[in-house]
Amino acid sequence: MGNAVAASLTDPDRIWTEAALRLRGEIGEGPYSSYIAPSAVRVDAAGQLVLVTPTAYARDWVRRNAQRRINELWLGLDGLNRRLDVRCRAEVGQLAAAPQSGATPVATVQPVADSARAVRAAGLQPRLTFDSFVEGPGNAFALSMARQAASWIDGHFNPIFFCGPYGNGKTHLLNAIAWEAQRLRPDAKVVYLTAERFLSTFQRALQDRAMAAFKESLRSADMLLLDDVQFVGGKAATQEELLSTLTALIEDGARIVLSADRPPMALTDVEPRLRSHLASGLTCPIEPGDRTLKLSVARQRLDALIRLGVVDGQPADPVLEQLVDRTSGSMRELEGAVNTLAAAAGARLSSLSIDEAKALLGATQRGGPERRITVDEIQKATAEHFNLRQADLLSERRTRAIARPRQIAMYLCKQLTTRSYPDIGRRFGGRDHTTVLHGVRKIEELMPKDDQIAKDVEALIRKLRG
Numbered sequence: 077m078g079n080a081v082a083a084s085l086t087d088p089d090r091i092w093t094e095a096a097l098r099l100r101g102e103i104g105e106g107p108y109s110s111y112i113a114p115s116a117v118r119v120d121a122a123g124q125l126v127l128v129t130p131t132a133y134a135r136d137w138v139r140r141n142a143q144r145r146i147n148e149l150w151l152g153l154d155g156l157n158r159r160l161d162v163r164c165r166a167e168v169g170q171l172a173a174a175p176q177s178g179a180t181p182v183a184t185v186q187p188v189a190d191s192a193r194a195v196r197a198a199g200l201q202p203r204l205t206f207d208s209f210v211e212g213p214g215n216a217f218a219l220s221m222a223r224q225a226a227s228w229i230d231g232h233f234n235p236i237f238f239c240g241p242y243g244n245g246k247t248h249l250l251n252a253i254a255w256e257a258q259r260l261r262p263d264a265k266v267v268y269l270t271a272e273r274f275l276s277t278f279q280r281a282l283q284d285r286a287m288a289a290f291k292e293s294l295r296s297a298d299m300l301l302l303d304d305v306q307f308v309g310g311k312a313a314t315q316e317e318l319l320s321t322l323t324a325l326i327e328d329g330a331r332i333v334l335s336a337d338r339p340p341m342a343l344t345d346v347e348p349r350l351r352s353h354l355a356s357g358l359t360c361p362i363e364p365g366d367r368t369l370k371l372s373v374a375r376q377r378l379d380a381l382i383r384l385g386v387v388d389g390q391p392a393d394p395v396l397e398q399l400v401d402r403t404s405g406s407m408r409e410l411e412g413a414v415n416t417l418a419a420a421a422g423a424r425l426s427s428l429s430i431d432e433a434k435a436l437l438g439a440t441q442r443g444g445p446e447r448r449i450t451v452d453e454i455q456k457a458t459a460e461h462f463n464l465r466q467a468d469l470l471s472e473r474r475t476r477a478i479a480r481p482r483q484i485a486m487y488l489c490k491q492l493t494t495r496s497y498p499d500i501g502r503r504f505g506g507r508d509h510t511t512v513l514h515g516v517r518k519i520e521e522l523m524p525k526d527d528q529i530a531k532d533v534e535a536l537i538r539k540l541r542g
């Protein structure tokens with residue numbers, strides 16, 4: 077482990093990344109992903125560094141079980157010997173991201189005093205930039221539209237809506253747009269927030285009678301980026317507020333960028349007027365990464381860890397390939413596996429054999445990676461949902477009562493697994509990949525128009541994800 081490198085660190089974000097990685101190896105995957113991974117280092121109004129946990133429960137857990145060790149790790153790494161407090165999100169409200177040493181990507185990531193600026197910087201992660209986003213066939217269109225949005229050029233679509241299954245780069249792209257847009261126009265007010273934060277801030281503002289300030293903080297934005305819009309589903313007052321915010325901003329010529337786990341018209345819990353507003357610009361799908369993209373993302377993550385001195389170099393190709401092949405789920409799970417291996421192998425990573433890597437991952441992944449949803453499960457669940465037999469979905473029969481559920485099942489396979497079109501075709505009675513493509517497109521086209529299909533798809537996704 078490169079302690080000499082590590083000891084000279086001054087950027088709180090990097091120190092935390094490294095401390096958290098080491099902690100992960102020590103406390104195990106379960107506590108790490110519940111309490112450590114969702115926590116972040118922020119700076120409060122007095123300039124004090126604070127580890128902000130998502131909940132009071134997580135704060136208490138960290139204080140009881142990990143604070144001493146965190147302090148040890150922190151002090152071992154922080155070249156400036158700063159103290160790190162632990163508080164929960166509710167105690168600190170919205171704090172700015174911790175200031176970086178060296179060059180700061182945008183003006184807003186500085187210690188902040190005024191609340192409007194705090195709103196802007198809250199939640200943005202310095203590492204999520206265009207530079208660190210790896211392009212692949214499934215995200216190339218989204219990436220090019222994201223670059224356009226960030227460039228402020230006139231005449232682009234408004235709003236731009238990024239959609240795709242969880243963990244495949246939506247938040248990354250929204251962060252990248254925010255950083256770049258702010259870099260290009262430092263005076264512009266670029267506001268990034270998640271829909272959950274929108275919801276909770278809105279609800280707090282209602283209680284506090286701080287509504288006017290909240291509205292003002294959003295409505296004076298030149299660019300508003302709202303992540304994970306699906307979370308406003310079912311909340312009528314919040315949706316009403318969001319609709320009027322978006323309308324006001326668009327009328328003022330502000331840019332709107334949104335993301336959700338599905339296309340706008342498939343957000344069936346969202347009130348139709350808001351839904352059609354969300355869909356009125358451009359929708360950019362992001363597809364799950366293929367193997368090549370996953371390998372590049374893994375290599376890139378390792379490069380970052382090499383720069384931090386956490387590992388000594390890249391592992392051999394076959395080691396990384398087997399890690400990618402063994403890790404199901406999204407890029408998020410992949411990054412988790414890379415971090416786990418890096419923390420466990422440390423300075424031995426570059427000389428690790430496949431078997432050693434397997435053993436290290438096996439031991440540290442005892443909590444179990446995310447369950448992989450299989451084509452078979454999708455077929456069974458879909459058949460059951462529509463009162464059919466699985467064999468009907470694989471058969472040649474083309475009656476509507478069978479063909480539509482078959483197309484839904486194909487669509488779900490594309491959404492919930494990383495299988496290619498030809499692969500899915502093979503598993504549906506040896507159909508050609510163009511038939512699968514047609515089926516998937518058909519469902520995408522029908523979902524916005526046909527509430528019943530959207531509901532069926534949603535119910536099946538919920539059931540399959542458990």
Ligand SMILES: Nc1ncnc2c1ncn2[C@@H]1O[C@H](COP(=O)(O)OP(=O)(O)OP(=O)(O)O)[C@@H](O)[C@H]1O
Nearest residue numbers: 208209210241242243244245246247248373407408
């Ligand atoms: N193309 C990519 N290049 C580099 N990193 C990526 C890419 N796609 C995803 N990642 C990384 O994978 C992780 C998960 O991505 P992200 O948080 O952006 O997913 P998401 O689609 O917003 O998920 P959710 O729907 O749960 O919010 C992040 O750490 C992100 O940096």
